[in-house]
Amino acid sequence: MLQVYDTEITSRLFLGTAGYPSPAVLSDAVRASGTQIITVSLRRETAGGKAGGAFFELIRGLGTKILPNTAGCHTTKEAVLTAKMAREVFKTNWIKLEVIGNQDTLQPDVFALVEAARILSNEGFEVFPYTTDDLVVAERLVEAGCRVLMPWCAPIGSAMGPQNLSALRSMRAHFPDVTLIVDAGIGRPSHATTVMELGFDAVLLNTAVAGAGNPAVMASGFAKAVEAGRLAFEAGMLEPRDMAVPSTPVIGKAVFS
Numbered sequence: 001m002l003q004v005y006d007t008e009i010t011s012r013l014f015l016g017t018a019g020y021p022s023p024a025v026l027s028d029a030v031r032a033s034g035t036q037i038i039t040v041s042l043r044r045e046t047a048g049g050k051a052g053g054a055f056f057e058l059i060r061g062l063g064t065k066i067l068p069n070t071a072g073c074h075t076t077k078e079a080v081l082t083a084k085m086a087r088e089v090f091k092t093n094w095i096k097l098e099v100i101g102n103q104d105t106l107q108p109d110v111f112a113l114v115e116a117a118r119i120l121s122n123e124g125f126e127v128f129p130y131t132t133d134d135l136v137v138a139e140r141l142v143e144a145g146c147r148v149l150m151p152w153c154a155p156i157g158s159a160m161g162p163q164n165l166s167a168l169r170s171m172r173a174h175f176p177d178v179t180l181i182v183d184a185g186i187g188r189p190s191h192a193t194t195v196m197e198l199g200f201d202a203v204l205l206n207t208a209v210a211g212a213g214n215p216a217v218m219a220s221g222f223a224k225a226v227e228a229g230r231l232a233f234e235a236g237m238l239e240p241r242d243m244a245v246p247s248t249p250v251i252g253k254a255v256f257s
């Protein structure tokens, strides 16, 4: 069971809803993933060219909790305004806060992000900030009122997978009580397993499923990968060793008669 703000969920896989070839494929993938939280952009072109009301109706019909996002925003002002519109449209205080600072890497403008997080938290929003793996920025976001952090593991849509495992490990160690969700850059189920093994609470991904040859099958693969990583973390994994250790201890010598 994972607590996200005051909501308890069992699936640790969050799914984006952009870039699917059709609304039907999107619906199938969401169902196959078993996700309980999907993120929706108020601004992006949506599945099958459907936009606005029709798309949002489809999203509401999927039976998951909705985490609106501010994808495509580049300033504090734009992100705050988009968050307020999202609250009206989806009747939720949750907002996945994205303030993009660089067009090539789509990395967040962390200064504008902290400012927007503070404004929105003060206005009663529960903020899920899309951030880098920088510990100082993370501290500022927590001070601004965020109880969830969403560090990237690689640029959005890159499918590169974790680029800085030691930074992610440090983040987990520094924030044992903050809900940490890896968001962006995951390309394969094994990437999701890797970050879950580090003790991250969940992963959010979009492109790896939406762009797969068969999104529903890939969504199901990711669900299993996330669960496997979590189970491994909870079970306690062995540390790698330099030397061989016999897995079958022997006592004395075999006796042949």
Ligand SMILES: CC(=O)[C@@H](O)[C@H](O)COP(=O)(O)O
Residues within 6 Å of the ligand: 015, 016, 017, 018, 039, 069, 071, 096, 130, 155, 156, 157, 158, 159, 183, 184, 185, 186, 204, 205, 206, 207, 208
């Ligand atoms: C969907 C969303 O809100 C994002 O933050 C992002 O698009 C996820 O990244 P990937 O598409 O790389 O999984």
